[in-house]
Amino acid sequence: MAKQLLLSPNKILVQQEVAMAMATSFLPWKVSTAASLTTLARPKPTITSSRSSSFSTKAAASNSSSSSTKGDDGLPARVGFLGLGIMGSPMALNLLKAGCDVTVWNRTKSKCDQLIDLGAKYQPSPAEVASSCNITFAMLADPESAVAVACGTNGAAEGMGPGKGYVDVSTVDAATSKLIGKQITKTGASFLEAPVSGSKKPAEDGQLIFLTAGDATLYETVAPLLDIMGKSRFYLGEVGNGAAMKLVVNMIMGSMMASFSEGLLLSEKVGLDPNVLVEVVSQGAISAPMFSLKGPSMVKASYPTAFPLKHQQKDLRLALGLAESVSQPVPVAAAANELYKVAKSHGLSDQDFSAVMEALRAKS
Numbered sequence: 001m002a003k004q005l006l007l008s009p010n011k012i013l014v015q016q017e018v019a020m021a022m023a024t025s026f027l028p029w030k031v032s033t034a035a036s037l038t039t040l041a042r043p044k045p046t047i048t049s050s051r052s053s054s055f056s057t058k059a060a061a062s063n064s065s066s067s068s069t070k071g072d073d074g075l076p077a078r079v080g081f082l083g084l085g086i087m088g089s090p091m092a093l094n095l096l097k098a099g100c101d102v103t104v105w106n107r108t109k110s111k112c113d114q115l116i117d118l119g120a121k122y123q124p125s126p127a128e129v130a131s132s133c134n135i136t137f138a139m140l141a142d143p144e145s146a147v148a149v150a151c152g153t154n155g156a157a158e159g160m161g162p163g164k165g166y167v168d169v170s171t172v173d174a175a176t177s178k179l180i181g182k183q184i185t186k187t188g189a190s191f192l193e194a195p196v197s198g199s200k201k202p203a204e205d206g207q208l209i210f211l212t213a214g215d216a217t218l219y220e221t222v223a224p225l226l227d228i229m230g231k232s233r234f235y236l237g238e239v240g241n242g243a244a245m246k247l248v249v250n251m252i253m254g255s256m257m258a259s260f261s262e263g264l265l266l267s268e269k270v271g272l273d274p275n276v277l278v279e280v281v282s283q284g285a286i287s288a289p290m291f292s293l294k295g296p297s298m299v300k301a302s303y304p305t306a307f308p309l310k311h312q313q314k315d316l317r318l319a320l321g322l323a324e325s326v327s328q329p330v331p332v333a334a335a336a337n338e339l340y341k342v343a344k345s346h347g348l349s350d351q352d353f354s355a356v357m358e359a360l361r362a363k364s
C-alpha cells in the first residue's frame with residue numbers, strides 16, 4: 001500500500017511507496033520471480049524502508065532471464081529509451097539486463113550500437129520509439145533538447161496516444177516540463193517528470209534517486225522500472241515539483257563543489273597537503289560522498305567526466321531562474337554560477353564539474 005507523508009507548508013505529498021502486489025497489478029508484463037528475491041535483496045536506505053515489496057520487484061527483475069520479460073498473460077514490456085549519453089546508456093542497459101524489451105534512439109546513432117549488440121531494438125526517430133512502446137523514457141541534455149525530442153518534428157509526441165506513458169528523466173526547469181507534459185497529454189498519453197539525483201556510477205549501479213511528479217497512475221505503472229534503475233523514488237505531486245526539487249538539490253551541489261575547490265586550492269597555497277584536507281573533511285560534519293569521491297582526483301588536477309560541467313552550470317542557471325520567480329535571494333549559488341561560467345569560457349564544458357577548480361586556479 002502507498003504510504004503518504006504530508007510535508008507542510010507546501011502540502012507536497014511525498015509518497016513512499018507502492019507494494020509489489022499493487023505495482024505488478026498495473027504491470028501484467030512485469031516479472032515476479034519470488035524465489036530469487038531473498039538472495040538479491042540489498043540493504044535499503046531509510047527512505048525506501050516502507051517499500052520492501054517494490055524493492056523485491058527490482059531484485060526479481062534483475063535476476064530474471066529474458067524469458068521472464070513476459071508476464072502471466074504473455075504481454076511483453078515494451079520500453080523506449082531516448083537519449084543515450086552518460087546517464088541514458090547505463091539506465092537503458094540496466095533495463096535491458098533486467099529483461100525488459102527495450103527500444104532505443106539517440107541523435108548520434110553510434111551510441112545505440114552497444115545496446116543493440118546486447119539485444120535492444122532500434123527505431124530511427126523518437127516518434128517511432130514512442131509508437132512502438134508502452135512506456136518511453138527520455139534522458140536529454142537540457143530544456144532545448146528535451147523539448148525538441150518530445151515535441152519537435154518526428155518527436156515522441158507524434159508517436160504517443162492513449163494508454164502510453166512518457167517519462168522525462170532529464171534535468172529541466174518546471175516550465176519546460178509542463179510544456180512537454182502538455183504536448184504529451186494532448187495525445188491522450190500520460191506524462192511523468194522524473195529527474196534523477198546520482199551520477200554516472202549510481203546510474204551504472206542502479207542506485208539513482210528519482211524525483212517524480214505528474215500522473216500518479218503512470219508513476220505506479222513505472223515504479224518497477226524506476227526500481228531497476230534506482231534505489232529510491234519520491235512522488236512530489238504536480239508536474240514542476242520534481243524539476244524544482246532537482247534544481248534545488250543541484251544548486252546546493254554546485255555551490256558545495258565550488259566551495260570545496262576553494263578549500264583545496266587555499267590549503268595548497270598555505271603549504272598544507274590537500275590530500276590531508278580531503279581526509280580531514282571526510283571524517284567531520286561536512287563529510288560528503290562527493291568530496292571523498294572526487295577530492296583525490298581533483299588534487300591531481302584530473303577531472304574524469306561523470307557529470308559534465310556544462311550541465312552543472314545549466315542547472316545553476318535554471319535554479320537561479322527558479323529563485324528569481326519567487327524572489328528568493330540565492331547569492332552563494334549566483335556566485336558559484338559565475339565561476340562555472342568562467343570554467344566554460346576556459347573550455348572545460350565537457351570535463352567533470354569538479355573542473356570548476358581550474359577556473360579558480362586560473363584566477364589566482
Ligand SMILES: NC(=O)C1=CN([C@@H]2O[C@H](COP(=O)(O)OP(=O)(O)OC[C@H]3O[C@@H](n4cnc5c(N)ncnc54)[C@H](OP(=O)(O)O)[C@@H]3O)[C@@H](O)[C@H]2O)C=CC1
Nearest residue numbers: 083084085086087107108140141145171199200306307311
Ligand atoms: N551525468 C550526470 O552525472 C547526471 C546528469 N543528469 C542530467 O541528465 C541529463 C543527461 O545528462 P548526461 O547523460 O550526463 O549528458 P550527456 O551530455 O552525456 O548526454 C546528453 C544526451 O542528450 C542528447 N542531446 C543533446 N542535444 C540534443 C538535441 N538537440 N537533440 C537530441 N538529442 C540531444 C545527446 O545526444 P548525442 O549523443 O547525439 O549528443 C545525449 O544523448 C542532463 O539533463 C543532466 O543534467 C542528471 C543526473 C546526473
Ligand SMILES: O=CC(=O)O
Nearest residue numbers: 196197198199307
Ligand atoms: O545531476 C547530477 C547529479 O549528480 O545528481
